[in-house]
Amino acid sequence: MDFDLTDEQSMLSEAATRFLRKEYTAERRTKAIASDAGHDPEIWSQFADFGWLGLPISEEAGGLGGGAVDVMVLMETFGEALVAEPYLGSIIVAARLLDATGSQEQRQAILPDVVEGKRTLAFAFAEPQSRFELNRVATTARKGDGGFVISGHKTMVLNGAAADQLLVLARTDGEADSRSGLSLFLVTPGPGVRISNFRTVDGSRAADVVFGAVSVSADAIV
Secondary structure, three states, rough: OOOOOHHHHHHHHHHHHHHHHHHHHHHHHHHHHHOOOOOHHHHHHHHHHOOOOOOOOOEEEEEOOHHHEEEEEEEHHHHHHHHOHHHHHHHHHHHHHHHHHOOOOHHHHHHHHHHHOOOOOOOOOOOOOOOOOOOOOEEEEEEEEEEEEEEEEEEEEEEOOOEEEEEEEOOOOOOOOOOEEEEEEEEOOOEEEEEEEEOOOOOEEEEEEEEEEEEEEEHOOO
């Protein structure tokens, strides 16, 4: 088995390392994590210009279609620089999830903007009572007039306060710990969505998100 990096992967590692060592200084990072957004919009825009935001996204959805090793190479440089930008929450988790499960219309309407740095996402799945049992979901999505009504409480939502849209795991059927009856919904924060932002141990941001009978259209289901 060959564990050597390809020429392209080595170039990616070298380019990312050079950029971060030059631009992502300790002073700039400190200022970014103290801001309301919790990250530096200019740095995020440069990530987009370099193609890093589209690295793990499929080519069909406007990305580069990179694999796990490509992402690992980039994340290694991010770890060395203590990058606090929401790459994990928005790109690796939420955008990849939408890319894997969304309809063609949803993917083409949302993911190109994510790749260009114009939109960020967050995946709201964990709940205060769920611990490590991911199927223990009490947040409900009940059918309403022409759509669904979402009610519940999510916690530790990476990039939750800054995200333009949330991917929300909610129960459409079954008991609170059933492994079936779970669906994903795209929710744009607005009336009925209460978000409490907090800083995690590495300086990045997460949030508690409470949905108080939030109405979404039928096409919000992923």
